[in-house]
Amino acid sequence: MIEALLTETQKELRSEVRDFVKSVPRQLVLDMDADRVRYPREYVREAGRRHLLGLRFPAEYGGRGLSWEDEIIALEEVGVLGTALGCAYAMPSIVGEALHVFGTAEQQERWLRPLLSGELISAEALTEPRGGSDFFGTTTLARRDGDSYVLNGQKRFIVGAAEADFFLVYARTRPEAPPHEGISAFIVERGPGVEVEHLYGLMGTRGGGTGRLVFREARVPLENIIGQEHGAADVFYQMMIPERMTSAAAAMGMARAALEIAARYSDRRHAFGQKIRRFEGVSFKVADSITLLDAARPSPGFVDRGLSYTLSLIVEQLVLLRTEVVQ
Ligand SMILES: Cc1cc2nc3c(=O)[nH]c(=O)nc-3n(C[C@H](O)[C@H](O)[C@H](O)COP(=O)(O)OP(=O)(O)OC[C@H]3O[C@@H](n4cnc5c(N)ncnc54)[C@H](O)[C@@H]3O)c2cc1C
Numbered sequence: 001m002i003e004a005l006l007t008e009t010q011k012e013l014r015s016e017v018r019d020f021v022k023s024v025p026r027q028l029v030l031d032m033d034a035d036r037v038r039y040p041r042e043y044v045r046e047a048g049r050r051h052l053l054g055l056r057f058p059a060e061y062g063g064r065g066l067s068w069e070d071e072i073i074a075l076e077e078v079g080v081l082g083t084a085l086g087c088a089y090a091m092p093s094i095v096g097e098a099l100h101v102f103g104t105a106e107q108q109e110r111w112l113r114p115l116l117s118g119e120l121i122s123a124e125a126l127t128e129p130r131g132g133s134d135f136f137g138t139t140t141l142a143r144r145d146g147d148s149y150v151l152n153g154q155k156r157f158i159v160g161a162a163e164a165d166f167f168l169v170y171a172r173t174r175p176e177a178p179p180h181e182g183i184s185a186f187i188v189e190r191g192p193g194v195e196v197e198h199l200y201g202l203m204g205t206r207g208g209g210t211g212r213l214v215f216r217e218a219r220v221p222l223e224n225i226i227g228q229e230h231g232a233a234d235v236f237y238q239m240m241i242p243e244r245m246t247s248a249a250a251a252m253g254m255a256r257a258a259l260e261i262a263a264r265y266s267d268r269r270h271a272f273g274q275k276i277r278r279f280e281g282v283s284f285k286v287a288d289s290i291t292l293l294d295a296a297r298p299s300p301g302f303v304d305r306g307l308s309y310t311l312s313l314i315v316e317q318l319v320l321l322r323t324e325v326v327q
Helices: 008-023 026-033 041-049 068-079 083-102 105-116 232-268 280-296 301-305 307-326
Strands: 122-125 141-145 148-158 166-172 183-189 194-199 211-221
Touching: 008 041, 008 068, 026 083, 041 083, 068 083, 068 232, 083 105, 083 122, 083 183, 083 232, 122 148, 141 166, 148 166, 148 183, 166 211, 166 232, 183 211, 183 232, 232 280
Parallel strands: 122 166
Antiparallel strands: 141 148, 148 211, 166 183, 194 211
16 A cells, blocks of 8 residues: 555554564575475464454454455565465465355354464365366366265365365366356365375475365365355355455565665665666666556555545655655
8 A cells, every 4th residue: 555545543553564574583484485394384373363364354253354455554564575475374364255255153163263363274275287267167076975075176276285274175066057157165174085295396485385285085064165055156256356455465565575675775786986776777767666566556445535536646656756766
């Protein structure tokens, strides 16, 4: 969020999240990147202890009843820590959305509350080896057998797979139906028939436990279906709201951190008898990056507050920022 648009309460929240971010040991980040840590479980527990997970959910589940905008402010701060820690922080917000909007009271008590306290770790399993963009082409099958479904199939690029206690899994329950009417969303707990067969050493997300998940005759009780049976389309579309927002907001934090390092460097580094930030070529690059970063900042409150008012503030802010950097 752009500084001028933050309320005092939002600035306090931002400081609180910054304190949490600063408390994360530098060594953890290094160890994760070197694949010495499979998943940062203690980091998620600590965020839960500080009541910083799923901020927009009601207090009765362990959230704070804040707005989407507040959560985005928090996510931008956490994003400074990089993709792996950003994803681990965002996951309760994403999986929690499905549980909060579509879960029964029992499901919320069993999974949402411990998710927000950091006691349980969740993961979302959408992407398959055949691809991820075509969500409705899912080939993971769930066969009805009495009071259960039996899952067979594979999911890949699942963040937190290494350590998750439960997974939100999308599987085809009515192969003959049109794709939008034939998929169900399940909570699948780690157990027989649920294996993580490979961990990816993806650049930038190492240590986040991203893995390939394989289901072989994994039995899941009917009461673990989230929302309507065969009605996962609704759950998917709803879950995509925090999915996209948290990804974008965390990326803002990462970009901001990179930009701050670059700007500081340009103020220290000398060439041809002066700081390199005195050269137009360098200084314009920094100024343009700040402009692009602010332009990219997500803000759901824009619509609520009135776009024209907001836009005029943005322009003022951009001019100010550019002047600061160029001077
Ligand atoms: C950091 C990170 C974390 C992730 N975490 C998870 C997770 O926790 N759980 C999970 O399930 N998945 C996760 N994913 C996977 C992600 O959801 C998929 O990578 C994404 O859906 C794209 O799928 P794909 O990689 O199979 O690419 P594909 O779907 O194979 O797409 C390949 C390329 O084709 C393009 N393309 C595809 N369809 C179209 C079209 N109709 N029109 C134009 N272009 C098209 C795509 O843009 C892309 O460039 C994660 C990915 C990343 C990067």
